[in-house]
Amino acid sequence: MFNILLVDDDLGFIHIHKKILERKNYRVITANSGVEAIEILKRENISLVITDIVMPQMGGLELLRNIKKYWSDLPVIVLTGKSSIESAVQSMREGAYTYLTKPVNVDEFLIEINKCRTYQELKAENIYLKERLIQEKGEFLGKSSVVNGIRDKVMIAAPTNSTILITGESGTGKELIAELFHRKSLRKNKPLIKVNCAALSETILESELFGHEKGAFTGASERRIGRFEIAHEGTLFLDEIGDMSLNMQTKLLRVLQEKEFQRVGSSKTIYSDFRLIAATNKDLIKEVKEGNFREDLYYRINVIPVHITPLRERKEDIGVLFNHFIEKISIEMNRNIKPIDHELERILKTYNWPGNVRELKNIAERGVVFAREDKIDANFIKNQLIFNNDSSFDEKSLKEARENFEKNFIIEALIENQWNISKTAEEIGIARKNLYEKIKKYDLQEN
Numbered sequence: 001m002f003n004i005l006l007v008d009d010d011l012g013f014i015h016i017h018k019k020i021l022e023r024k025n026y027r028v029i030t031a032n033s034g035v036e037a038i039e040i041l042k043r044e045n046i047s048l049v050i051t052d053i054v055m056p057q058m059g060g061l062e063l064l065r066n067i068k069k070y071w072s073d074l075p076v077i078v079l080t081g082k083s084s085i086e087s088a089v090q091s092m093r094e095g096a097y098t099y100l101t102k103p104v105n106v107d108e109f110l111i112e113i114n115k116c117r118t119y120q121e122l123k124a125e126n127i128y129l130k131e132r133l134i135q136e137k138g139e140f141l142g143k144s145s146v147v148n149g150i151r152d153k154v155m156i157a158a159p160t161n162s163t164i165l166i167t168g169e170s171g172t173g174k175e176l177i178a179e180l181f182h183r184k185s186l187r188k189n190k191p192l193i194k195v196n197c198a199a200l201s202e203t204i205l206e207s208e209l210f211g212h213e214k215g216a217f218t219g220a221s222e223r224r225i226g227r228f229e230i231a232h233e234g235t236l237f238l239d240e241i242g243d244m245s246l247n248m249q250t251k252l253l254r255v256l257q258e259k260e261f262q263r264v265g266s267s268k269t270i271y272s273d274f275r276l277i278a279a280t281n282k283d284l285i286k287e288v289k290e291g292n293f294r295e296d297l298y299y300r301i302n303v304i305p306v307h308i309t310p311l312r313e314r315k316e317d318i319g320v321l322f323n324h325f326i327e328k329i330s331i332e333m334n335r336n337i338k339p340i341d342h343e344l345e346r347i348l349k350t351y352n353w354p355g356n357v358r359e360l361k362n363i364a365e366r367g368v369v370f371a372r373e374d375k376i377d378a379n380f381i382k383n384q385l386i387f388n389n390d391s392s393f394d395e396k397s398l399k400e401a402r403e404n405f406e407k408n409f410i411i412e413a414l415i416e417n418q419w420n421i422s423k424t425a426e427e428i429g430i431a432r433k434n435l436y437e438k439i440k441k442y443d444l445q446e447n
């Protein structure tokens, strides 16, 4: 219900306009002063305030200031006499939705109210969509059999305590799957602790995982609780486990076998019940063969293996993922971009996506940012992909697009440098000889 609060000390005005609005099925509450209006706002759910400027006690401007302070989203339409136009302008500066001059033209009055109502409804819908997206956050999307298989595995294995080993190239969604395992597990209300083993040096990783006592080593000025301990009853996600040093691997293996450990610099044994999820983009079997990864640790963590294949091997997921990112980013940016058409999907499928889903997401974002109207520009996307990784195309048809792009790119650089060949070659990073060849190839001429 759209509830309007009509505020004016002119009882005749109130009486007539209340009737007009009620005939249009609005619910109208009235007040004769700003003070009374505030009291009503405190107890009623008001959608719009229409207030006169000049009133005894609290005038319209002061009422507006109070509304913007305590109900900042609530729209206010200000009514002014011809003599108080300056206050009307001031009220717009202070956040009024709009102003109307008295005597009020009824059509204009109703149109403004209707516009305001539509705006409020769109805003509410936007909030709803944003919330829906947040709720959907973290779904592992795709329609390939690989993705379906992974989703099934998560449903079955998440509620157990078994250790999970997630493998796959960078950007395939390993962290997302780890989060999903945790969210669907019985430990979901306990912490999910993430540690990136590649990002930390061996000593820092050790104190990060095990914790340390004050004074355990130079620089240990405080006692630190380790991640093993914090993850008690929850999940520990060890990302890039393939990058852990052999020394740390030995220490980790012991913790996994005994579920007990000591903080660095302490002899007190601490027990922790965490569930381990490990991930790597390395081929651990190869690493074991080459002596970089302990075989016994590999078998200890490889209880439930989940392998995410690269995006180029499941191209049927590309359309679903791209449209999902477009929708998500559009909402974040308050844009209204349509799903991609068949032609653009075909272009996206000709590319091999070395950066996997992360790269696809970035391209979708770029597409939304640079979309002129409500559609992603296929040529723009084509050029982005060529720029990202020329050799990642697997179709001859795009050779032409690449050449087109190259030609335009060179022309622009030449014009920018007044056809100075050395300067242009240096700027675009190719040898002068190559630039001459390209100019000949594309038959470029200075006008």
Ligand SMILES: Nc1ncnc2c1ncn2[C@@H]1O[C@H](COP(=O)(O)OP(=O)(O)OP(=O)(O)O)[C@@H](O)[C@H]1O
Binding pocket: 139, 140, 141, 142, 168, 169, 170, 171, 172, 173, 174, 175, 176, 177, 281, 321, 357, 358, 361
């Ligand atoms: N199937 C999917 N559905 C929805 N979003 C996905 C999917 N796969 C990946 N993503 C998104 O792609 C991005 C990269 O995924 P993520 O960080 O999980 O990859 P990763 O394999 O852990 O990468 P890295 O090895 O570089 O750490 C994230 O924003 C993630 O949400």
